[in-house]
């Protein structure tokens with residue numbers, strides 16, 4: 001199948017106080033057009049760093065990343081950050097329209113597109129609000145709308161729902177599935193939560209090791225609509241746990257704080 | 272009875288107390304002002320001080336009326352306001368421009384670091400000799416002195432505010448492909464730094480009045496000049512008229528500024 005992103009031998013080294021730390025090394029990953037791929041891995045393994053390379057916020061020190069996008073827009077890839085990172089001085093609608101600026105569209109055209117994207121995440125009625133007047137879940141929805149508004153071919157999402165309560169999270173997961181099915185975008189979804197990964201994705205890629213690379217790659221063939229905690233995925237979930245060496249941890253979370261020495265997971269949920 | 276009332280309307284007493292607080296604080300403020308005026312009037316009236324040295328508040332309306340009638344008040348106020356406004360605008364524009372530039376660019380900051388360190392401690396008024404040599408005793412000289420006083424305040428406020436801009440928000444601009452300096456300037460740096468810049472501007476709004484008086488003492492026509500003239504004639508009531516004029520103008524401008532600031536920062540929680 002044709003790849004929209006092809007990562008070959010990707011390596012990334014941080015230099016800090018004269019000491020070099022290899023974060024990623026020899027990472028290969030081909031992402032087919034239209035796929036929904038989840039990336040799981042312990043905290044600090046380099047998941048965010050991988051997305052930052054793909055969006056151009058960080059520079060690879062080795063290997064190649066080829067993007068085969070068809071759009072002529074300058075931003076065929078969009079990123080949803082873990083914290084929503086809305087611009088507090090812009091109303092919701094202008095936050096969503098942010099990425100559309102500088103494309104020769106009139107303000108009215110930008111707002112029309114932004115309103116469409118807000119409609120997709122079900123928040124068109126909050127268009128005139130300021131970010132501080134939103135709940136955490138609403139903010140994350142707006143951040144998703146902001147990324148969707150630029151009509152990216154590839155949508156990168158960095159633990160976008162991990163800071164939310166279980167109920168908002170589940171409704172956003174279902175919304176994302178619906179958006180993916182409706183638009184056929186390629187989605188690369190980073191998460192700590194194995195259950196979330198197997199519920200959402202076509203394929204779950206496991207990053208592990210120091211420096212990090214892909215250690216497992218599972219196709220999830222469970223037909224949609226899916227059920228949460230489907231027994232059909234049990235063998236895959238067990239294998240992912242084994243690769244992450246986190247079999248002793250309860251629940252769907254990896255408890256990254258125990259593993260990688262990075263920042264602690266924001267919350268732990270009992271399965 | 273009080274008890275049943277409290278039980279029926281649990282929110283009411285708190286609201287009433289808040290209302291009472293507002294009334295009593297306004298009342299206290301008015302009482303304090305009245306006491307101040309009474310003491311002020313008593314000092315010359317009781318002969319504690321020669322009324323020539325300190326005229327009481329009752330003498331002020333007449334002095335104000337005569338200044339108004341002679342047209343002096345209007346000329347002085349418009350003169351000073353024009354120095355004030357020009358100096359404020361020039362100093363603010365330069366301060367914001369250089370503050371933002373040095374805040375955004377490491378090179379610009381390093382380049383100016385030592386110059387700033389040398390020039391910063393020199394008060395605006397210390398430039399008066401040069402102002403007079405370069406511009407003569409003209410409104411331009413006053414504007415020059417005011418500009419310098421305003422510049423430093425706004426420069427440091429803008430520099431600090433830009434340096435403090437959240438890196439995470441700058442990354443948002445990068446992630447959406449806005450990588451050029453001018454794109455980041457208008458989309459992130461300026462709006463993010465605006466609250467800090469406004470703090471500097473508001474400080475400058477007050478500081479600039481000091482510079483106005485000081486600059487005009489050298490003879491540039493305006494409020495400060497008129498005060499010096501009046502004091503030379505021992506017309507202390509007229510001096511007070513202009514002191515109060517200045518306080519009123521500052522109060523008015525500061526209130527307008529606050530209104531504008533509230534609107535500009537309406538996005539804040």
Ligand SMILES: Nc1ncnc2c1ncn2[C@@H]1O[C@H](COP(=O)(O)OP(=O)(O)OP(=O)(O)O)[C@@H](O)[C@H]1O
Nearest residue numbers: 014016023042043044045046047048049050262263
């Ligand atoms: N600017 C930096 N300088 C040096 N090291 C860094 C820098 N940014 C990240 N790292 C290191 O790179 C490693 C990978 O970080 P990254 O943020 O990609 O982890 P992650 O897999 O996203 O973790 P998490 O699940 O906790 O978000 C970490 O060990 C981190 O300490």
Ligand SMILES: [Mg+2]
Nearest residue numbers: 047048049158
């Ligand atoms: Mg991360």
